[in-house]
Amino acid sequence: EIVLTQSPGTLTLSPGERATLSCRASQGISTSSLAWYQQRRGQAPRVLIYGTSSRATGIPDRYSGSGSGRDFTLTISRLEPEDFAVYYCQQYYNSRTFGQGTTVEIK
Amino acid sequence: QVHLVESGGDLVKPGESLRLSCAVSGFTFSNFYMTWIRQAPGRGLEWLSYIDRDGTTTDYADSVRGRFTISRDNAKNELFLQMNNLRAEDTALYYCAKGHTFIDFGGGQGTLVTVSS
Numbered sequence: 001e002i003v004l005t006q007s008p009g010t011l012t013l014s015p016g017e018r019a020t021l022s023c024r025a026s027q028g029i030s031t032s033s034l035a036w037y038q039q040r041r042g043q044a045p046r047v048l049i050y051g052t053s054s055r056a057t058g059i060p061d062r063y064s065g066s067g068s069g070r071d072f073t074l075t076i077s078r079l080e081p082e083d084f085a086v087y088y089c090q091q092y093y094n095s096r097t098f099g100q101g102t103t104v105e106i107k
Numbered sequence: 108q109v110h111l112v113e114s115g116g117d118l119v120k121p122g123e124s125l126r127l128s129c130a131v132s133g134f135t136f137s138n139f140y141m142t143w144i145r146q147a148p149g150r151g152l153e154w155l156s157y158i159d160r161d162g163t164t165t166d167y168a169d170s171v172r173g174r175f176t177i178s179r180d181n182a183k184n185e186l187f188l189q190m191n192n193l194r195a196e197d198t199a200l201y202y203c204a205k206g207h208t209f210i211d212f213g214g215g216q217g218t219l220v221t222v223s224s
Contacts, residue, residue, distance in 0.1 A: 001169070033208070035208075035209035037152070039152075043214075044202060044212040044213075044214055044215050044216065044217065045152060045202075045212050046211075046212060046214075047209050047210065047211060047212075050208070050209035051209075056209075088151060088152055090152075090154070090209070092207070092208040092209065095154075095166060095168075096142075096154040096157070096207075097154060098151060098152040098153065098154060099151070100151045101151045101152075
């Protein structure tokens, strides 16, 4: 099983700041097989990024994804109030697994 | 627009069974793989299973393999998850989702399964 480890566990930032979230895989995965999801409190998750760097339909361009091999990053360039949420990475290279999540909270 | 409505969650005792359903609208169900995901209270997301377009190919997480069975009825636009021999650690909110690589939860609210004696 591919284990995804997200860091940090919690990111405390102010609106307007830049958020950088990391996801490390226990083995290398194809860049076509990594996605990011956002889950706001009380809501179902929604996909933000797939294939490491492709934004899903309707996702604003302040969200971007990058990475390769074992290390992947989700960047939110300028945090808006609605961006404070939990973020999960997911691999679909070998079966499917999720990271444990990173909480982005308001400072 | 993708619309997924999960149902069938309940309070059951360890060892009992439950069948979850997912009613689908807003897309051509038979054209897409489908997935079940769960989220234990206060915890992260756990991938459980997916099924291909015609129901012939499935995959399961080790945690549920042999106990859970995914199936679908393309004529009725419904996805199912048969859960047998339930354990306390199966307590979670269960979501269905469209696709099997990156997935679309369709804004569904999930259905709550509680396993407790």
